[in-house]
Amino acid sequence: MKRTWDDELAKLAQKEAAAIGGGAPRRGDAPERMSARQRIEYLVDPGSLVELNMLAEHQCRDFGMDQKKFPGDGVVTGYATIGGRKVYLYAEDVTVLGGSMGKVHGTKIHTLLKRAREHGVPVIGLHDSGGARIQEGMDNVYGTTGIFAEYALNSGIVPQIVAIMGTCAGGPAYSAALADFILQVEGTGQLFVTGPALVEEVLGEKVSHEELGGTLMHTTRSGVTHRTAPNDRACLELIRGLLDFLPQNNRCTPEAKATGDPEDREVAELLEIVPIDEDKNYDMKRVIGAIVDAGAFFELQEAFAKHLVIGFARLGGRAVGIVANNPAESSGYLDADAAVKAARFVRTCDAFNIPIVTLVDAPGFMPGIAQEAGGLLRHGAKLLHAWIEATVPKISCVLRKMYGGVIPAMGVHEIGFDQVLAWPSAEMQMVRAEPAVKILCRRELASAKDPQALLEQRIEEYRDTYLTPYHSASLAVVDAVIHPKDTRRRIISALRLLEGKQPPERLWRKHSNIPL
Numbered sequence: 001m002k003r004t005w006d007d008e009l010a011k012l013a014q015k016e017a018a019a020i021g022g023g024a025p026r027r028g029d030a031p032e033r034m035s036a037r038q039r040i041e042y043l044v045d046p047g048s049l050v051e052l053n054m055l056a057e058h059q060c061r062d063f064g065m066d067q068k069k070f071p072g073d074g075v076v077t078g079y080a081t082i083g084g085r086k087v088y089l090y091a092e093d094v095t096v097l098g099g100s101m102g103k104v105h106g107t108k109i110h111t112l113l114k115r116a117r118e119h120g121v122p123v124i125g126l127h128d129s130g131g132a133r134i135q136e137g138m139d140n141v142y143g144t145t146g147i148f149a150e151y152a153l154n155s156g157i158v159p160q161i162v163a164i165m166g167t168c169a170g171g172p173a174y175s176a177a178l179a180d181f182i183l184q185v186e187g188t189g190q191l192f193v194t195g196p197a198l199v200e201e202v203l204g205e206k207v208s209h210e211e212l213g214g215t216l217m218h219t220t221r222s223g224v225t226h227r228t229a230p231n232d233r234a235c236l237e238l239i240r241g242l243l244d245f246l247p248q249n250n251r252c253t254p255e256a257k258a259t260g261d262p263e264d265r266e267v268a269e270l271l272e273i274v275p276i277d278e279d280k281n282y283d284m285k286r287v288i289g290a291i292v293d294a295g296a297f298f299e300l301q302e303a304f305a306k307h308l309v310i311g312f313a314r315l316g317g318r319a320v321g322i323v324a325n326n327p328a329e330s331s332g333y334l335d336a337d338a339a340v341k342a343a344r345f346v347r348t349c350d351a352f353n354i355p356i357v358t359l360v361d362a363p364g365f366m367p368g369i370a371q372e373a374g375g376l377l378r379h380g381a382k383l384l385h386a387w388i389e390a391t392v393p394k395i396s397c398v399l400r401k402m403y404g405g406v407i408p409a410m411g412v413h414e415i416g417f418d419q420v421l422a423w424p425s426a427e428m429q430m431v432r433a434e435p436a437v438k439i440l441c442r443r444e445l446a447s448a449k450d451p452q453a454l455l456e457q458r459i460e461e462y463r464d465t466y467l468t469p470y471h472s473a474s475l476a477v478v479d480a481v482i483h484p485k486d487t488r489r490r491i492i493s494a495l496r497l498l499e500g501k502q503p504p505e506r507l508w509r510k511h512s513n514i515p516l
C-alpha cells in the first residue's frame with residue numbers, strides 16, 4: 001500500500017494517544033490523586049516536558065501478556081524545566097499493570113538516570129508501583145537492578161529526589177532508598193520491601209499497607225522519609241522547594257537568591273529565646289528562624305531523632321545546611337539516630353557544595369545500655385567520618401553546652417571546621433562540673449569536714465575556670481566569643497570569607513570505608 005503523510009501522522013497520533021491514555025481507570029481513587037502525566041504537568045514549567053521512549057512496550061509473552069500492550073510500559077520518562085532549570089524525570093503510571101516495573105519500564109528509568117549523570121542534570125522520580133512485574137519473572141533483573149546501579153553511580157554527582165505518591169513496593173522501594181531525598185504523600189504513599197500479603201504469609205502477621213509503610217512509620221520510626229505532604233499537589237510543590245536549595249550537579253553551587261534580609265541584621269531576640277539558665281530548655285528551631293534569611297527553614301526528617309534538627313536555609317541569599325541540637329527534645333542529647341541523620345545530611349551537603357552551619361547545645365551522647373547496644377559507636381562514627389570527609393565550608397556556633405562526644409560531633413577545627421564561634425553562655429568541656437570534681441577531688445572530699453560544702457566550692461571553681469568559653473578561647477579552640485545578637489552577621493561574614501575554599505589534596509584511595 002502506498003504510504004501517505006496523513007496515514008503516517010495518524011498512526012503516530014494514535015500511538016501517542018494510547019500512551020497518554022495509560023491503562024484502565026484507577027479504582028476508588030480520591031479525586032486529589034493525580035495521574036502520572038498530571039503530576040509531571042503540575043511539577044514542571046508549562047509545556048516544557050519532552051517525553052522520551054513514549055512508545056516503548058514490554059516484550060513479555062507469558063501469562064497472556066502478548067495481549068496486553070501499553071505504549072510507554074507504565075512509566076512516563078523525559079526531561080523538562082522547573083523554574084527554568086533542566087531536570088530529568090519519570091512518573092510511574094499505576095493504571096498500567098499496577099505501575100509494575102518490567103524490563104522495559106525499568107530500562108526506560110535506568111537509561112534516563114544514566115543520561116542525567118552524563119548531562120549533569122538532577123533526577124526526579126515519582127513512584128506509584130507494585131514492584132517488579134511478576135509476569136516478567138527473571139527478566140526484571142535487567143530493569144530493576146539496572147536502576148539500583150544507576151542510582152548508586154549517580155550518587156554525589158546529580159541530586160536525586162523521589163516522591164512516594166502511591167504504593168512503592170519491592171524493587172522501586174530500593175531505588176527510592178538509593179536517592180538523596182524521599183518525599184511521601186500522606187495516606188496514599190506507602191513504601192515497603194515486601195507487601196502485607198507476604199508479611200502475613202511469612203510471619204502470620206496481619207498489617208495494613210499504612211502500618212507497614214505509611215508516613216507515620218517512615219517519619220517517626222525508620223527515618224526513611226525526609227518530608228511528607230497531605231496530597232499530590234503539596235508533594236510536588238515540596239519538590240520544587242527542595243530543588244531550590246540544590247545545584248544542578250556536583251560541579252556547581254546552588255543558585256543564590258536575593259531574600260531582602262540584610263546580611264548585617266542584628267538578632268537581639270536571641271537573648272529572649274535562649275535562657276541563660278542551662279536547666280531551662282528552648283526550641284532551637286526558633287533560633288534558626290531568627291538567624292536565617294527571612295526566617296525560612298526547609299526542615300528535613302523533622303519527626304525522626306527530633307533532638308537533632310537538620311535542613312536547608314539561606315544566609316545572605318546563599319543556600320546552607322543547618323545541623324542543630326534541639327534542647328526542647330530530650331535536652332538535646334545526641335544518640336545513634338541523631339548521628340545517622342546528621343551524617344547523611346553532612347554528606348549530602350558536601351556532595352553538592354552546600355556550606356554547613358552547626359548550632360550547638362547538647363549535654364553529651366545519651367548514656368546507657370540501650371544506646372550502646374543499639375550501635376551508638378558505629379553510628380556515632382559515621383558522623384565523625386562524614387565531618388572529616390566534608391570539604392565544604394563548615395562553621396559552628398556554640399550557644400550553651402558542648403560536652404564530651406558532642407565536641408567532635410558538632411564541630412571543632414580538628415574535625416575540619418573552618419570557624420568555631422561561641423556565645424558567652426557556652427560551656428565547652430570534656431566532662432561536666434560535678435562528675436569532674438568528684439573524680440579529681442575524691443581524696444580531698446573524703447577527708448573533708450564538710451564534704452558537701454567543699455564539693456559545692458570546688459564545682460563553683462571548676463565552673464568559673466574551665467566551663468567558660470574564655471577558657472576555650474584562650475586555647476584557640478574557639479575563634480571568637482561573640483554577642484548573640486551578632487550571630488547572623490558573623491556566620492555570614494565567615495561564609496563570605498570561605499566562598500573560595502578549595503578542597504585539600506588527599507592521598508589516592510578507591511574510596512573511604514564507611515563505619516559499619
Ligand code: HXC
Binds near residue numbers: 101167170193195
Ligand atoms: C504485576 C501487579 C503487581 C506486580 C500489582 N499488580 N503489583 N502486576 N506485578 N508486582 C497489578 C495487580 O495484579 C492489579 O492488576 C493491579 O496491579 C492493582 O493491584 P491490586 O493488588 O489490586 O491493588 P492494591 O490492593 O492497591 O495493592 C497494591 C499492592 C499489591 C500492595 C502493590 O498489588 C501487591 O502487594 N503487589 C505485589 C507487591 C510486591 O510484593 N512486589 C515485589 C515484587 S519483587 P489488575 O489487572 O487486577 O487491575 C521485587 C524485587 C525486585 O520488586 C528485585 C529485582 C532484582
